[in-house]
Amino acid sequence: MTIPVGEIRSLLEEYPRTPVVGTVGSHSALDIADGAVTEGLSSLVLAQAGREATYAKYFRTVRGHGGGRRRGCVDDVWTFPHFSDVVAAEAQERLRTHGVLLVPNRAFSSYVALSAIEDEFRVPIVGSRNLLRIEERTERENYYTLLDRAGIPIPHAIADPNAIDGLAIVKLPHATRRLERGFFTVSSPEEYRRKSAHLIARGTITADDLATARIEEYILGPVFNFNFFFSPLVPREEGLELLGVDERRESTLDGLVRLPAAQQLELSEAARIPEYTVVGHGTLTVRESILEEVFRLGEKFVNATREHHAPGILGAFCLQTCLDRDGHPTVFDVAARIGGGTNIHLGLGHPYGNALWRTPMSTGRRIALEIRRGVDDGRLKEIVT
Ligand SMILES: Nc1ncnc2c1ncn2[C@@H]1O[C@H](COP(=O)(O)OP(=O)(O)O)[C@@H](O)[C@H]1O
Ligand SMILES: [Mg+2]
Structure with missing residues (x-):
């Protein structure tokens, strides 16, 4: 229990x-x-x-x-x-x-x-x-169900591979490195069958994982991971903070996009399928007119967790988004804890965290500050x- x-x-x-x-x-x-x-x-x-x-x-x-x-x-x-x-x-x-x-x-x-x-x-x-x-x-109640209830945009789910019609991403674990990803993209049922057979044959994914994989719309746009903090120690309207924004470097995806098109086309078919192993992070800021919508998503997330998973989110969390052609964020993943990319502001702080706190403010420091306040x-x- x-x-x-x-x-x-x-x-x-x-x-x-x-x-x-x-x-x-x-x-x-x-x-x-x-x-x-x-x-x-x-x-x-x-x-x-x-x-x-x-x-x-x-x-x-x-x-x-x-x-x-x-x-x-x-x-x-x-x-x-x-x-x-x-x-x-x-x-x-x-x-x-x-x-x-x-x-x-x-x-x-x-x-x-x-x-x-x-x-x-x-x-x-x-x-x-x-x-x-x-x-x-693979849980029944997961971040997608929570975001959906919160009214936060998420990528459309595609329940049946035969319904794939346009660029989609198939999300499942790597066959052997279980904590890594065996993700791949597809645009049609035919490509889904061909690519998945190829990835199973080369040992990247398994048929069992494929059967329970999440297939969703691929959001074409840059990734912005918003590192938030929510404090229950202040009045609710002051609780939400944006500390920083990171993006990831993923192998072999980032290696591929650094090649000119002509060189990409020279690769074998296998090498052209990117892998999504996170190997590092970079820091970003977002166009200022987008910030308000980002805060709205953060507020909705906080409220939904408090309503459905009491006591709700406490401290650091991260909403991982792609920004679409109009600059609207769609949340494709959530970390209900410190995100994986916060070392971008390790020691230095981040423009947003520093602007708010008037001193270098990383996520790690913000967590410690909350502990200190809790003690005091x-x-x-x-x-x-
Ligand atoms: N719906 C999507 N549209 C576009 N890119 C996506 C989508 N979902 C995931 N990605 C890409 O795949 C990467 C890993 O996805 P994510 O859902 O965060 O997996 P994990 O839980 O393993 O971290 C993201 O950083 C992003 O580059
Ligand atoms: Mg993620």
């Missing part, structure tokens, strides 16, 4: 006054750690053996004689054989004893089973534990689940 929010919140009664900001060592952990230490808190990274050097060596905090940080932002690293070991009973006990508040990132919700996070992980999560599952496209005002309970 899902751990009641009240049970998690009462764990804070045993916590030290100043909590430690912990996160799983991948995805956006550096932004979270950097933000924590910038706000005067200490940071902990839960790493997996073999993947810990970034945190344990290269960004590890080194203290000077006075005890102050001389370099680095990762104060402590606990290494586990597997990420999923963070839910083991001893690990949970250790996290609670150290006063750790866990900031969930996609590494946490991908490498640890969602059922374990929901039913067993008795450590306060800064954010919305119950919303992590909406990211799973005795309202920490309201931002954890």
Whole structure:
């Protein structure tokens, strides 16, 4: 059974006054750690053996004689054989004893089973534990159903491959690298059959995943991932903030688009099918007249989560959009937690976050600031689940 929010919140009664900001060592952990230490808190990274050097060596905090940080932002690293070991009973006990508040990132919700996070992980999560599952496209209640109810534009779903009529994207996991994508685009039922057979034969996708894949309209336009923050600690009308906007670099898609058309046509048919593995991020701003619509979408998302998934979104979230020919955003994906691209404003802040806060404001720092306010005002309970 899902751990009641009240049970998690009462764990804070045993916590030290100043909590430690912990996160799983991948995805956006550096932004979270950097933000924590910038706000005067200490940071902990839960790493997996073999993947810990970034945190344990290269960004590890080194203290000077006075005890102050001389370099680095990762104060402590606990290494586990597997990420999923963070839910083991001893690990949970250790996290609670150290006063750790866990900031969930996609590494946490991908490498640890969602059922374990929901039913067993008795450590306060800064954010919305119950919303992590909406990211799973194969769930009955997922982000598409939520966005639809919220009145937020989403790409039209195509229920039957025979109804494909125009550019569409087929969304399913990669056959072997399960956390990566086996996405492909098609324009007709015939192309769907030909391409899917080819991708199954080359081992990129499986027939089973294809059967439950989401097929949707391809929105032709640039990707803008809007990194928002919602605070329940201020009046509702001040709660929503836009901190920054990122875009992704995806292989092999971005490699292909850097080739002139003549060279693209020289590639084999297999090489012409792009892969969508995220390998990095860039930063963007959006045309100013589009901002208001972006805020409207953010407000609708906040309201819908509060109505349908109480207590609703708490803290960072990301709406991933494509802007169509008229500049209207369509949301094709949601992160109900810190987005994957927030390292774009790691340490530096982002034009929007900085303009709002009058100081460098990254998502990691904003999360830490919220924790600090929660501690100072005795309202920490309201931002954890
Ligand atoms: N409906 C769509 N139209 C156009 N591009 C899309 C659409 N859906 C996804 N994409 C592209 O695929 C990438 C990954 O899609 P996304 O739904 O975010 O998958 P994931 O959940 O694996 O992150 C996006 O960054 C975007 O480039
Ligand atoms: Mg996405």
